[in-house]
């Protein structure tokens with residue numbers, strides 16, 4: 634039971650129009666202060682003040698990441714419960730809510746367009762770029778080891794890029810499908826797979842944040858160096874899980890938390906790496922659990938990045 638003063642504090646924090654709009658936006662996924670400021674059309678100090686009040690009252694949680702901070706609805710507690718209850722009662726057709734959602738969609742579309750322009754530019758040199766400053770060989774050995782004793786019928790490689798994962802794992806699946814939203818990357822992947830004689834893999838143009846059911850269901854989904862391009866990786870995992878067969882597995886490879894802000898500015902990154910606790914929470918929310926995790930420090934510790942490999946197992950008790 635909570636004390637009356639605590640409850641009043643939470644109610645006060647939630648009881649204001651902009652803050653209610655913020656809760657509704659956060660119910661659609663984690664967002665950065667930067668984007669929330671753009672969506673609401675208010676000054677950043679103002680939006681930050683509202684968010685601080687919501688965070689202090691336990692309605693939202695904050696996750697600082699370099700120069701940006703990400704917010705999401707609190708996972709539990711009175712604050713988290715109240716936030717979800719309130720958003721659940723807000724009409725979907727509320728004009729302000731609809732406007733905010735439309736702005737969110739256009740902010741995301743502009744970011745996607747920027748990322749697409751980046752990938753179009755780097756597609757030809759990606760294989761060189763992707764191996765810079767990371768312990769590439771050790772990571773690929775770990776990926777191979779993770780699938781070694783599995784029988785994989787269908788493998789789905791989300792954000793396949795130049796198709797490296799389809800190539801690396803070619804000996805381990807019956808049918809491979811790579812999905813990517815960049816025509817340029819897909820073109821490189823296609824010719825690379827053909828040159829390597831890998832006929833049991835195909836690549837398709839598609840948005841992995843909005844996977845078409847035609848992509849089919851896989852018993853192994855690989856998401857290699859892709860999640861950090863998304864503001865809300867947890868949301869993507871929920872989407873991806875729809876394409877996973879019961880009892881299937883996901884292999885996520887991405888950077889550990891880092892402070893290289895320039896990757897946001899020059900390389901379209903959104904998240905500065907992903908942490909183990911974040912991955913555990915995102916997996917849980919998607920009905921998965923982290924069954925193994927390992928990390929690989931850079932070959933040149935002075936300037937490289939640590940890469941993590943997470944194995945996520947579908948929880949058959951909690952299915953689609």
Ligand SMILES: C[S@@+](CC[C@H](N)C(=O)[O-])C[C@H]1O[C@@H](n2cnc3c(N)ncnc32)[C@H](O)[C@@H]1O
Nearest residue numbers: 752792793794813814815818839840841857858
């Ligand atoms: C850093 S690359 C990684 C490619 C590959 N997995 C690898 O490790 O070499 C990220 C890829 O994700 C793709 N991507 C980003 N957002 C996407 C989206 N919404 N839908 C599909 N692909 C996306 C990009 O086009 C790019 O090819």
